[in-house]
Amino acid sequence: MSISQEVARRRTFAIISHPDAGKTTLTEKLLLFAGAIQIAGSVKARKASRHASSDWMEIEKQRGISVASSVMQMEYRDCVINLLDTPGHQDFSEDTYRVLTAVDAALMVIDAANGVEPQTIRLLQVCRARNTPIITFINKLDREVQEPLNLLSEIESHLGMDAVPFSWPVGMGRSFGGVFDIRRNRMRVFRAGQEKRGAQDEMIDGLDNPEIASRFGDAYAKANEEIELIQAAAPEFDHDAFLAGKQTPVFFGSAINNFGVQEVLDALVDLAPTPGPRTAIQREVQPDEPKFSGVVFKVQANMDPAHRDRVAFVRVSSGRFERGMRLKIARNGKEMRPNNVVSFLSQRRELLDVAYAGDVIGIPNHGVLQLGDVLTEGETLQFTGLPFFAPELFQAVEVKDPLRIKQLRIGLTQLGEEGAIQVFRPEASGGALLLGAVGQLQFEVVAHRLKTEYKVDARMMPSRYNMARWFTAEDPAVLRKFMNANAANIAYDVVDAAAFLASSPAQLRVAQELYPGVEFHAMREHGGRVFGQNA
Structure with a gap:
């Protein structure tokens, strides 16, 4: 494949949310549905034997929270998906802000019981400033939660963009019957612990199908009214408006039950943008340029404590990376030829031979690379926008x-x-x-x-x-x-x-x-x- 064809296969996005909205759970379920992992660990109590695939740091396993950003790559429907899981806790917002400079889209997870919370608002402001396209997943519909119409209104008021439902819940909590796929005009019936890939999910076609009415009664009647209302009042989905950060498609589900995950994964492939141009002080860098360039947006020490290593996470901005190629560090003009470059699936690393614009690669090093460093095949470039905030x-x-x-x-x-x-x-x-x-x-x-x-x-x-x-x-x-x-x-x-x-x-x-x-x-x-x- 050509560089342009490879770039067109890439989708690079970050998952953002307030703590406890279910972000890490959804991350795992996306990996599960893409076939990247076979069993999802749960973020459990201190002595649990399994933890979230994206949480590798010891303190994360003890506390059940994400305090570092994780990078995972997987293939789905002939696309290469680079998923960046960010810290949910507000004390680590600076790390999250830097991650958001390395992605082309964001997946926002909202707890349906709590709505849009303060940390989510701060992250959304960063996305809005960069016009980052946002896909919204409203989680935990298997619990008693807020009315979906109120959640839509809240999203629109905080985001300052139109929320366009792609699916709609039929009931909630104990009466949660499933979600209705508005665009495909069919209902996906809920049951706890859905099958891994959704192959066994029960579907009922047609909003006016009497079977839905007879099985789900009042919950269906209410959902039917609300769907008719939003179809009349909500704007049509406009892909260009979504890419410009002016619309967000909204999905409902229950990540812990694997429900609604398939639709989100498909939306990432169908809707999320391919890697775009990156602005440097010197010029605009196009992703399909023949020569490689990349920027270090994160450095992580001791990912493998046995080797006392430091890994620089590099977002490939243009061209094709090949293991062992000669690269220049723009900050000091020094050359390096990285041979042990890796890609990630959380704790698991794989030696990498090639990568393209949009991919995130890890370069183990001993302090040679710093946050914000730009690597090129010789050209001096300086990318802007990597934030370091004054501490408080x-x-x-x-x-x-x-x-x-x-x-x-x-x-x-x-x-x-x-x-x-x-x-x-x-x-x-x-x-x-x-x-x-x-x-x-x-x-x-x-x-x-x-x-x-x-x-x-x-x-x-x-x-x-x-x-x-x-x-x-x-x-x-x-x-x-x-x-x-x-x-x-x-x-x-x-x-x-x-x-x-x-x-x-x-x-x-x-x-x-x-x-x-x-x-x-x-x-x-x-x-x-x-x-x-x-x-």
């Missing part, structure tokens, strides 16, 4: 055993480079390393990972800082004067970008008033490195 919480960190200081610094450097936490090194000599986070749970995960992966028992302590801003200035003399006067508040992050640490918004305002020639940035990509040893 700070803690100082010390090691309980002074003999483990080296291991502490190695561990924090690696965890900082993968984006699990932000690590700041104060310019003032002798200062303890500072950790910056968006949410409190990040500190707990880092302490846990330091102990289990690096054998370092770390002590977290309160810090007087509660905000950070990266800074730049056009005049080097102004920048030097500002840094000399504020040396006690200057720290460097893992890529040696200088940041100003403040204990209050008032302190930041004073700095802004005293140094009008200095610009302060809440995102690192808007800041920059500074002169001297950190240039």
